Amino acid sequence: MIEGVPSNGDHLGGVVTFGETMGLFRDPVPGMLALSRHVQLGMGGAESNVAIALSRLGTPVTWLGRVGRDSLGDLIRRELAAEGVNTVVIVDDDAPTGLMIKERRMASATRVWYYRAGSAGSRLEPADIPEDLIRGAGLLHVTGITPALSESAAQATRHAMRIAREAGVLVSFDLNYRSKLWGAAEARHTYLDLIGLADVVFAGESEAAIAVGVTGSVAETARRLGDLGPKQVIIKLGEHGCFASVNEVSYEQAAVTVTVEDTVGAGDGFVAGYLSELQRGSPVAVRLVTAVSVGAFACTVAGDWEGMPFRSELGLLGATEPVIR
Template sequence: MNVFTFGETMVSFSTENNQSIIQHDEVFASVAGAESNVSIALARLGNKVKWFSRVGQDPFGRKILYELNAHGIDTSDVIIDTEHSTGMMFKQKKELLDTEVTYYREKSAASRMSVEDICVDWVKEAKLIHITGITPSLSKSCSELVFKVIDLAKEYGALISFDPNIRLKLWGIDQAREVLIPIAKQCDIFLPGKNEMKLLSKLEKRQDIERCLSDWGIPLTIMKDGENGAWIFENGTSVFVPSFEVKHVVDEIGAGDAFAAGFLHGYLQKESHEDSVRMGHACAAFVVSSKGDTDGLPTKQELTRFLEGAHGTIR
């Protein structure tokens, strides 16, 4: 196993062509969850991934497992919860406004994850543990699980990557800071967005944020700056890597997860940090060019062709 990750995955509903759900009836159902998005992206690139969660004994839980299994992800230890339902979400896109997400995940099966669910061997066998800030926001037991996994990763020498994925619909920023900053201080690879770092640090200027990250003692930070690119902060140095131009953005949701997976893939392949960031940018570009969180994710061959600048039709 290369990567172990865990968290909540939901079935996401959205309308076609940015139509309003109020005025139209047709919807598109897909699988959405930060950790499973990263899992699918890494699996498509040839990595061995184990994903753990709880899902309900319902069609939505079965759809999630069907999707992840189709990509060769190890879901063998996922718990089927007979008492709680799989979480759901509705995603409403507007042409001239930000995408609005409505959650139906309170008391979901995944929110019942706890330290009793974890198996030490999953951590011992992994090279890297990927954690997001969504999981500890779901419940007290989920937060305890996150810190337990971190302790095990430290004990057995697994690397920890952490994407804060701040969701202010799930908790307030003060509570988020209390939980997410201690997690960040224990990770090996930190993957925040620029706006997330502003929220966590209460700072605005990049130079101040860079000093804050140094004070937190994080070995490597990749700070995403949206469509502009990403900053690499390591050992007091900073490097900016621009992103790829996307002429037509179809759906921006899932871009951060695709970026994380692309970067982690490069990191695991021992590529330079700059080349790993370019892989992250490329995966994000693929995703925003298609609808859904994972439909556009590239295979390893497709990623290589894109980075090499290949064009035209394969015959």
């Protein structure tokens, strides 16, 4: 059953994204999860993290995905709606919502386990993609996680990207490599296919190296990615900021220094910051400043998406007073 397909034009011109969002068990306190007495229930998923960050930044966004007819699926639908994200949800009666467990073994080290084989999210297929939704969007954002889930999910990703390309809709692709889902050789084969369908590509240094097959300077890696088709290539460098090649012009942006609580979700916040400014027609330099700012905000709070800032809060990173009255 599909719920939430827009019946009006509210989604037109906004961002559309899709993928698997899972229930999430985590302990916000570092230590062995087996000894924890503080486990919390939440949700997480790269594409929904981006969607929430975009919504908080004032960018209209729609998230599409499958969930099970269970309490975790209910949680995901409720949280996304509460965050102002329009949702197109396929409720699967025959598969459960996926689950993710995070252990912060130390403040600087997090381990993640996924229970998503046969999940509702992994059963995404081309028929689930509302073509009119894609054609009416201002931008389609996908990640390399979705095609790693299953062959049908990979087909759905290609299908959506091709619809967008044919309709003249910008396509954004974040490689987002997950070694627990597939090996580098298999990922590279898919990356080469999907990068050619994208206008904007995001990648970490190691992810970009998987895609191009060689290790070189950041500028050289960005050039090689650009040779595959996208005009905007952004390399995420974590605490060192980012490097971008946009229409063959190079840009560098330093990171924002913050006290790090949890780095999970920082890359998704970075992507959302860039795409939000891209949708607003902002210059490249502004896109990159907002990208590193949102990524920095995400690091200040434990959780995948909870630390994403509202646009009105972006200036807090430069505040000199600890209390604002």
